[in-house]
Amino acid sequence: MSRITTYREGVPCWADLTTPDVTASKDFYGELFGWTYQDTGEEGGGYQLATRHGIRVAGIAPGQPGQETGAAWLTYLAADDVDQVTARIREAGGTVRLEPTDVTDQGRMAIAVDPAGAPFGLWQGRSHGGSGLANEPGAFTWNENLSTDPATARAFYRQVFGYEYEPLPDLDYSVIKVAGHPAGGIGAQPPAIPEGTPSFWNTYFAAADTDQSCARIIELGGRILVEPVGTPYGRMAVGRDNVGASFCLIAAPKG
Numbered sequence: 001m002s003r004i005t006t007y008r009e010g011v012p013c014w015a016d017l018t019t020p021d022v023t024a025s026k027d028f029y030g031e032l033f034g035w036t037y038q039d040t041g042e043e044g045g046g047y048q049l050a051t052r053h054g055i056r057v058a059g060i061a062p063g064q065p066g067q068e069t070g071a072a073w074l075t076y077l078a079a080d081d082v083d084q085v086t087a088r089i090r091e092a093g094g095t096v097r098l099e100p101t102d103v104t105d106q107g108r109m110a111i112a113v114d115p116a117g118a119p120f121g122l123w124q125g126r127s128h129g130g131s132g133l134a135n136e137p138g139a140f141t142w143n144e145n146l147s148t149d150p151a152t153a154r155a156f157y158r159q160v161f162g163y164e165y166e167p168l169p170d171l172d173y174s175v176i177k178v179a180g181h182p183a184g185g186i187g188a189q190p191p192a193i194p195e196g197t198p199s200f201w202n203t204y205f206a207a208a209d210t211d212q213s214c215a216r217i218i219e220l221g222g223r224i225l226v227e228p229v230g231t232p233y234g235r236m237a238v239g240r241d242n243v244g245a246s247f248c249l250i251a252a253p254k255g
Helices: 022-031 080-090 151-163 210-219
Strands: 012-019 038-041 048-052 055-062 072-078 093-102 107-113 119-125 140-147 164-167 175-180 180-190 200-206 223-232 233-241 245-251
Touching: 012 022, 012 119, 012 140, 012 151, 022 038, 022 055, 022 210, 048 119, 072 200, 072 245, 080 093, 080 107, 080 119, 080 164, 119 200, 140 151, 140 245, 151 164, 151 180, 210 223, 210 233, 210 245
Parallel strands: 012 055, 072 119, 140 180, 200 245
Antiparallel strands: 012 072, 038 048, 048 055, 093 107, 107 119, 140 200, 164 175, 175 180, 223 233, 233 245
16 A cells, blocks of 8 residues: 655645535445545534545545535645745735634645636645545545646746646646656646636546446446546546546556
8 A cells, every 4th residue: 555644745635525415425435435434523514534444535525505616626735834835825826715724633724726716725734644545546646737827827836835847748737846756737628628617626536447437436326527548647537426526537557
């Protein structure tokens, strides 16, 4: 297992789903990824911590009354000091949607929006340091900002987190580098995304077999938005869960 205990600042460290139906979402991802759940109860606002092999990998949160957006996955970037990072976000032209706040003894968080319109979270871990697994089935393996204005987005995150970039040939897409290591991507929205879709952070979950996982998504009441296709990084697909949230699947290349 790819166990993780700490994250460098700016690296995606957590993802959670906001859903109008927590029970339906728990059932869907429990069947798809084998997740079990820790209920944080009333103190934690009904937040569900999804686990694999007893290790935290993601969260499921109930939607709030009057919330305008539908079900969606949100990427959290690690912060050494959430308050300092939110100050840099404002200086760089971003917006802080949720001011820094403590989450019991688990950590400190905030939610922001970059100048191109993509929401993201910040997480300063304490007893909960972020996802303890990555790059294996049922855990996230890649996060990318698919933007309506990738140049503005790249400039913003460089100013806030010091990102360096490695452009991919023939694409308006750059791999994020943190301390010289790949940590995600920022790029233009691909043609498969409907015109008018706002900028967003996209989450990939690792799959043992992408085609089998896609078949299971359909059985569980979800949809396949992009059928499985081979890429240099593995066989990938885009799915939508049973409450309307989109996500990607990718299986590592064989051999």
